[in-house]
Amino acid sequence: MYVAVKGGERAIDAAHDWLAEERRGDPAIPELSIAQIREQMALAVNRVMAEGSLYDPDLAALAIKQARGDLIEAIFLIRAYRTTLPRFGASKPLDTAAMRCDRRISATFKDAPGGQVLGPTFDYTHRLLDFALAAEGEAPVARQGDPVAGDTPRIMDFLNADGLIQQEPPSDDTPADLTREPLEFPAGRDLRLQALSRSDEGFVLGMAYSTQRGYGRNHPFVGELRIGAVEVVMDIPELGFDICIGEVTLTECETVNQFTGSKSEPAQFTRGYGLVFGQSERKAISMALVDRALRWDELGEEDVGAPAQDAEFVLAHGDNIQATGFLEHIKLPHYVDFQSELELVRRMRREAMGEMKEAAQ
Amino acid sequence: MTLHDPNYNFAYLDEQTKRMIRRALLKALAIPGYQVPFASREMPMPYGWGTGGVQVTAACLTPEDTLKVIDQGADDTTNAVSIRKFFQRTAGVAVTEQTAQASVIQTRHRIPETPLIEGQILVYQVPIPEPLRFLEPRETETRRMHALEEYGLMHVKLYEDIAHNGEISTAYAYPVKVEGRYVMDPSPIPKFDNPKLESAAIQLFGAGREQRIYALPPYCRVTSLDFEDHPFEASKADHDCDLCGCATSYLDEVIVDDAGGRMFVCSDTDFCTGRREGGHRGRLSPEDMA
Numbered sequence: 001m002y003v004a005v006k007g008g009e010r011a012i013d014a015a016h017d018w019l020a021e022e023r024r025g026d027p028a029i030p031e032l033s034i035a036q037i038r039e040q041m042a043l044a045v046n047r048v049m050a051e052g053s054l055y056d057p058d059l060a061a062l063a064i065k066q067a068r069g070d071l072i073e074a075i076f077l078i079r080a081y082r083t084t085l086p087r088f089g090a091s092k093p094l095d096t097a098a099m100r101c102d103r104r105i106s107a108t109f110k111d112a113p114g115g116q117v118l119g120p121t122f123d124y125t126h127r128l129l130d131f132a133l134a135a136e137g138e139a140p141v142a143r144q145g146d147p148v149a150g151d152t153p154r155i156m157d158f159l160n161a162d163g164l165i166q167q168e169p170p171s172d173d174t175p176a177d178l179t180r181e182p183l184e185f186p187a188g189r190d191l192r193l194q195a196l197s198r199s200d201e202g203f204v205l206g207m208a209y210s211t212q213r214g215y216g217r218n219h220p221f222v223g224e225l226r227i228g229a230v231e232v233v234m235d236i237p238e239l240g241f242d243i244c245i246g247e248v249t250l251t252e253c254e255t256v257n258q259f260t261g262s263k264s265e266p267a268q269f270t271r272g273y274g275l276v277f278g279q280s281e282r283k284a285i286s287m288a289l290v291d292r293a294l295r296w297d298e299l300g301e302e303d304v305g306a307p308a309q310d311a312e313f314v315l316a317h318g319d320n321i322q323a324t325g326f327l328e329h330i331k332l333p334h335y336v337d338f339q340s341e342l343e344l345v346r347r348m349r350r351e352a353m354g355e356m357k358e359a360a361q
Numbered sequence: 362m363t364l365h366d367p368n369y370n371f372a373y374l375d376e377q378t379k380r381m382i383r384r385a386l387l388k389a390l391a392i393p394g395y396q397v398p399f400a401s402r403e404m405p406m407p408y409g410w411g412t413g414g415v416q417v418t419a420a421c422l423t424p425e426d427t428l429k430v431i432d433q434g435a436d437d438t439t440n441a442v443s444i445r446k447f448f449q450r451t452a453g454v455a456v457t458e459q460t461a462q463a464s465v466i467q468t469r470h471r472i473p474e475t476p477l478i479e480g481q482i483l484v485y486q487v488p489i490p491e492p493l494r495f496l497e498p499r500e501t502e503t504r505r506m507h508a509l510e511e512y513g514l515m516h517v518k519l520y521e522d523i524a525h526n527g528e529i530s531t532a533y534a535y536p537v538k539v540e541g542r543y544v545m546d547p548s549p550i551p552k553f554d555n556p557k558l559e560s561a562a563i564q565l566f567g568a569g570r571e572q573r574i575y576a577l578p579p580y581c582r583v584t585s586l587d588f589e590d591h592p593f594e595a596s597k598a599d600h601d602c603d604l605c606g607c608a609t610s611y612l613d614e615v616i617v618d619d620a621g622g623r624m625f626v627c628s629d630t631d632f633c634t635g636r637r638e639g640g641h642r643g644r645l646s647p648e649d650m651a
Contacts, residue, residue, distance in 0.1 A: 008442040079403040086375070182398035182572040185501045312499055322408050322570045326488070329409025332440055336433045336470045336628055339614055340532035340551035343598055348526055 037061035046278025052078030114152035199318030208286035216306030219258035253284035365453030382420035389576035394539030412569030414486035429463035434471035434628035477562035487568035605636035
């Protein structure tokens with residue numbers, strides 16, 4: 001009898017119970033703690049914070065645990081939670097020149113004031129599975145050194161001082177915020193950067209890679225990549241002065257890109273910029289490349305029709321929560337619409353067959 | 362009214378956000394068929410699951426409301442159950458399955474068979490609000506086309522349908538013109554439902570992922586696009602409901618056995634139940650039902 005869609009409520013409850021059991025896995029195996037995920041899955045935590053647009057390592061770790069390690073699902077949990085948070089105000093612009101750098105490298109100069117600091121990077125590891133990790137051993141201890149005192153100067157500032165790189169006009173305008181206002185086009189660079197910073201890492205990586213392979217090439221050099229903690233300073237009106245309310249770890253990437261010039265303007269390098277929560281350097285570099293590709297118009301370049309040059313294409317499709325939601329929604333029931341198509345196709349076939357029969361007679 | 366979960370504001374969204382949505386709703390009602398951008402929030406259900414409709418419903422609900430939620434015309438489809446539970450938890454409002462009892466109805470893909478009356482609000486979940494989207498993928502372009510009332514592309518598409526297939530081959534999300542001005546996507550309802558778009562109720566359309574709200578005020582003129590020699594036809598399966606015998610309701614086709622046997626039943630479960638309770642019988646009604 002007709003029972004196909006009955007019992008929805010019971011089915012949902014049972015599915016949730018089963019999911020909870022599967023999430024936990026074999027109860028004979030010790031449960032993961034939030035602190036373990038935060039400390040030992042730090043790069044996953046960073047990605048969830050970056051794309052979730054919420055800097056809270058503990059909540060990100062909780063989301064990863066709840067999502068069974070599905071990072072997009074974890075990002076979704078963080079985004080939904082973020083919606084419920086009141087907004088108290090905005091911080092002062094972060095001063096990344098005052099970053100306490102764990103890592104700071106430049107690919108454009110052999111050395112520079114502040115030095116090349118490799119930091120905790122996979123870059124020069126050999127990707128050989130370390131079977132020793134399968135056994136639980138002693139916690140490794142790295143050798144200690146003295147921290148570099150003072151601010152680390154920006155590589156870009158050296159180029160800037162010589163007029164070799166395009167100037168960015170300073171502005172005190174409040175940046176746009178796509179989490180408060182609907183995204184509309186054309187989108188200014190502030191909005192584009194915000195969108196890219198929250199965009200799916202894989203999507204931004206693919207877009208950036210496409211520019212390297214010739215779809216809107218912009219000859220990038222990593223002028224500087226720095227990772228470290230930055231103070232968040234806020235002006236509290238009741239106090240009448242600025243105070244530091246905490247610090248966040250960021251990855252910042254500034255690229256030096258192909259130069260432009262004309263009869264009136266001498267040749268100058270151009271810039272791309274990436275800034276992402278946590279240690280997320282693949283994302284930050286990708287972001288800088290895509291940012292640069294999207295600047296073709298303001299820099300007087302040609303639109304070669306490359307996907308990475310198309311702000312509407314990049315911004316409308318980079319958000320993995322929007323993308324995964326719309327993609328996966330096609331598994332929801334659509335039988336009413338399907339029924340109407342079924343009838344249409346049957347009728348069109350009937351008519352076509354009738355015509356073919358007539359033609360044959 | 363029962364109490365709502367005290368951990369959340371009434372109907373989940375904070376008052377600021379609800380005000381923002383209400384402003385968009387008022388603008389949408391003032392310009393029927395026009396897509397108003399709004400700062401859609403991330404909801405605790407995925408985009409594509411009705412986040413636009415949920416936000417519109419949240420902005421409309423008062424504690425005295427009675428809510429009905431349907432998906433595919435049915436109150437017991439999984440996502441309808443899930444959304445209804447969400448508002449029971451976060452707003453504590455009364456819920457009903459009866460169209461006539463509801464003050465707010467959230468729907469996906471159907472308009473109830475029972476005619477709506479003044480004072481009721483029908484909230485649609487909308488995946489792609491832009492009727493021109495599949496003809497022109499760029500938002501900047503389609504907004505310009507609406508502004509200039511440049512709908513030639515749509516008419517060419519409908520004409521090409523007829524040239525290729527002998528008829529307009531759009532079976533759902535069939536485009537309409539509102540008050541002779543804006544071309545509007547009625548959301549993916551079957552075209553059978555299009556005539557019901559002219560209604561005594563307020564109709565609100567929410568597209569969460571696409572950040573758009575649009576609306577049809579009561580008694581607003583809504584015309585399905587067509588040609589004089591190919592007039593619009595609200596079609597349905599050529600059967601009667603096998604449970605209640607109704608010959609005029611929209612039907613689901615259900616495969617009932619391995620041999621491909623079919624039955625046809627009303628997609629609107631409340632409507633069908635009401636008719637059966639009123640003594641109507643269909644081809645496959647159990648004998649003991651009388």
